[in-house]
Amino acid sequence: MRVAARTSSFQFKGREIDVADVGRRLHVDAILEGSVRRSGNRLRITAQLVSTRDGYQLWSEAYDREVKDVFAVQEDIARAIISALQVKLGARRSAALRSRPTNDLAAYDVYLKGRFAWNQRTSTGMQEAVRHLEQAVARDSGFALAWAALADAYVLAIPYAGAPREVDWPKARAAAAKALALDSTVGEAHTALAYGTMIYDWNWVAAESSFRRAIRVDPAYPTGHQWYADFLWSQGRLDEALEQMQQAQRLDPLSLVIATELGQTYYLMHRFDKAEEQLRGTVLVYAQQHRYRQAIDVMRRSLDLGGFLEDLAGGLAYTYAASGDRASATRYTAELTRRLASGRVGPFALALAYTGQGNLTRGFAYLDSAIAVRDIFLPEDFFDPQLDALRADPRFDAIEEKMHVGRKRK
Incomplete structure (x- = not known):
């Protein structure tokens, strides 16, 4: 039985829906809908299972319980659905139904808030995620899923919220280790550890080992497949990444992050028409198709909405130069240089900027610096087509040796 991920399912929350359309978009045969009403310490929960093929109700029930019984109600609903769908569970999945992630409902509440904030992928959202998840583990130190989510939050607080790598990456490792000490089958913890090991430690062997372990213990976790694909980008194993x-998109078909990274995968493969089809004409494809004005407009809008991201900023300087706007390229590169001097940007952004201007010597110099400091944006972007001019130069062989990766492989 395949269950669509929470992030995809919640796209329909609070909306009038056509069940057939939901089934088509999520690739599911049935949907569970319902409502929860709270009065004091009492809950009124209604739920119904509806076929997406014909709209007929397969099962329905109402529950009047105390708040403290919410996990028991979850188990009752899950078992009723299994019965209605005539699904047989193995011993492990049956045990998972009986398990409770925590006995502290307040901890569970802030855990859900933390996961929601983390999924926003914004500076403010990542800071909120850290705060909520720290509260969750403070309330229940035995809450393995919350420790794993906190590891995720620490890992992404560095690129999204500007948290210091030397502080938050050790915190992330410790949180993941705590989650795995409590429950070694928490795929989220293995995944967070693997991703951080890739972008912060640049330990490719250890990272891949952790990714494979994560997928083995929880093959239904979409981010496990997504971030493993990001790792495969870094190694040039692009067919495997695809x-x-x-698979990540099959598990979470409406995830914007995964949809975007699927388009990014096609882009890295130089399949620009397919990338544009996936991304609906976004910045990376515009630049490679020489539609520079559109690329610049989208990049500037993205930076305004999402905050400063180093690789995107470097790409903007690159695109200014490629479009022939040397003055803007020079001005923006100078701004990146000031940011580098104050520690607010890494060398990789300058490598992109100078490559776009045709100054390959300075491009190589900043790429060397990016390797020396283990710039966190370089692993995922190492096979970016914006670096093709450097890749065609004989000096790039030394860069590949320093990165311990070979030529792009399918």
């Missing part, structure tokens, strides 16, 4: 990203 398989993993497509």
Whole structure:
């Protein structure tokens, strides 16, 4: 039985829906809908299972319980659905139904808030995620899923919220280790550890080992496949990356992050028409198709909405130069140089900027610096087509040796 991920399912929350359309978009045969009303310490929960093929109700029930019984109600609903769908569970999945992630409902509440904030992928959202998840583990130190989510939050607080790598990456490792000490089958913890090991430690062997372990213990976790695909980008194993990203999208078909990274995968493969089809004409494709004005407009809008991201900023300087706007390229590159001097940007952004201007010597110099400091944006972007001019230069062989990766492989 395949269950669509929470992030995809919640796209329909609070909306008038056509069940057939939901089934088509999520690739499911049935949907569970319902409502929860709270009065004091009492809950009124209604739920119904509806076929997406014909709209007929397969099962329905109402529950009047105390708040403290919410996990028991979850188990009752899950078992009723299994019965209605005539699904047989193995011993492990049956045990999972009986398990409770925590006995502290307040901890569970802030855990859900933390996961929601983390999924926003914004500076403010990542800071909120850290705050909520720290509260969750403070309330229940035995809450393995909350420790794993906190590891995720620490890992992404560095690129999204500007948290210091030397502080938050050790915190992330410790949180993941705590989650795994409590429950070694928490795929989220293995995934967070693997991703951080890739972008912060640049330990490719250890990272891949952790990714494979994560997928083995929880093959239904979309981010496990998505981030493993990101790792495969870094190694130039792009056909494998495409398989993993497509699996992530099958598990979470409406995730904007995964949809975007699927398009990014096609872009890295130089399949620009397919990338544009996936991304609906976004910045990376525009630049490679020489539609520079559109690319610049989208990049500037993205930076305004999402905050400063180093690789995107470097790409903007690159695109200014490629479009022939040397003055803007020079001005923006100078701004990136000031940011580098104050520690607010890494060398990789300058490598992109100078490559776009045709100054390959300075491009190589900043790429060398990016390797020396383990710039966190370089692993995922190492096979970016914006670096093709450097890749065609004989000096790039030394860069590949320093990165311990070979030529792009399918």
